[in-house]
Amino acid sequence: MQLKIYSQEDVNALVKRRAGEIRLGERVKVLSFDNAQQWEDALLDSPARYVLLGLPEDIGVRANYGRGGAYSAWNPVVSTLLNVQSNRYFTGEQLLVLGHIDFSELMDKAAALNFQDPADVAVARELVAEVDELVKPIIEAIVKAGKEPIIIGGGHNNAYPNIKGAVSGLQSKLNKTFASIDCINCDAHSDLRPLEGRHSGNGFSYALASGDLRRYAMVGLHEIFNTDVVIEQIHSDDRLHASFFEDLFVKGDDGFEEAVMDAIRFAGTDFTGLELDLDTIQNIPSSAKTSSGISTIQARKFVHMVASKCNVVYFHIAEAAPVLSHIKTDLKTGKLIAYLITDYLKAREFWHAQYS
Secondary structure: OEEEEHHHHHHHOOOOOOOOOEEEHHHEEEOOOOOOHHHHHHHHHHHOEEEEEOOOOOOOOOOOOOOOOHHHHHHHHHHHHHHOOOEOOOOOEEEEEEEEEEHHHEEEEHHOOOOOHHHHHHHHHHHHHHHHHHHHHHHHHHHHHHOOOEOOOOOOHHHHHHHHHHOOOHHHHOOOOOOOOOEEEOOOOOOOOOOOOOOOOOOHHHHHOOOOOOEEEEEEEEEHHHHHHHHHHHHHOOOEEEEHHHHHHOOOOOOOOHHHHHEEEEEEHEEEEEEEEEHHEEEEEOOOOOOOOOHHHHHHHHHHHHHHOOEEEEEEEOOOOHHHHOOOOOHHHHHHHHHHHHHHHHHHHHHHHHHH
């Protein structure tokens, strides 16, 4: 099985204990079962509400002619997150650390490709479709069990199997035909490139085409990194809504929070996927690192606002690539994502207290 499920021993090995303190890793849940076929039943029985999953791959990024490295986020994130404090704001008892998907076989195949050769790029895009097939059933199982997956990428190609898996999971959970979900994405790029084979730049295009994505709101797109075809599509398709970074920060006075509220009003009234691409945050190592982006505080505000006001069905953090940092040992990226995850968890606890 490609899903590497973490045991209590795996979690314990990552926790740095200190007298007089309780770390999140000392309170989180793990699955306990007798054989690999029973993990979904164990997930259903778990009292945890949130499930942490890693997607350490970068094939989709490279198949989109981007820089590799997005495979490297998971390990620093999980080890940092497990060592934050368990306290009155969030104890950790509602979080289950599921583990990560092992993409090593597909990553090895991708490593042998020449991404300057169109034929090899076509092969890489076929590999991304195989990534889809590994991710979708795991997301489906988590949502079917009534849990909220917190997904650490990996490339933004994984938005597509996240959305498809969430829709299928809701169909099973609600025991009815459930057609689609909405999505709010804070990103410099729309990821609405053509249906030209799967990669990190067209996850939302494929989700719209399959009918799994109903409404899609984008926050903070950059004018110079979206094609005129896509911009015209955003203006002409009533399923799409976008705000642009330049309108918020360059031509006008910081309208970021109002732009987030506009996105929530447009696409946050039903089951909603929450997406955050780290390349929207200034100077954070990512597959498309930007020197002009939102701040870390604004990213945290975005997560808090959407998670506390919307019926979020999953949270996906994409494209972080600590291995691309100019600092040999990059600890700040894992720490930032730990902030984002805990912001999400606290906001979701507030939402459930108000609306569940």
